[in-house]
Amino acid sequence: MKSSRRIFILMAAGFASSLGLSRGALAETVPVSESDATAQALGYNTDATKVDKAKYSRYQAGQACANCQFFQGKADDAAGPCQIYGGKQVNAIGWCSAYTKKA
Structure with missing residues (x-):
């Protein structure tokens, strides 16, 4: 159970950081x-x-x-x-x- 929670947290953090990068890249194209x-x-x-x-x-x-x-x-x-x-x-x-x- 601990390992699946840890994986979820790592995946969520990775997703959140990629969202931040996408928004920054989007601002430059607007x-x-x-x-x-x-x-x-x-x-x-x-x-x-x-x-x-x-x-x-x-x-x-x-x-x-x-x-x-x-x-x-x-x-x-x-x-x-x-x-x-x-x-x-x-x-x-x-x-x-x-x-x-x-x-």
């Missing part, structure tokens, strides 16, 4: 929507060339998620996880007011 509350607060736009320059005067041509320090994708990725949005995907050509040039 794209940020412009209607997301955080995205709206930061003026996220999926295409930096369409940023309202009157509203976001800090925006400068050439700024995009791909060259922001918070972008976690590779240089040639079309989208990648962003630290600002909890690992959700942002467009490489997108922009938000949290933009900080990569060092």
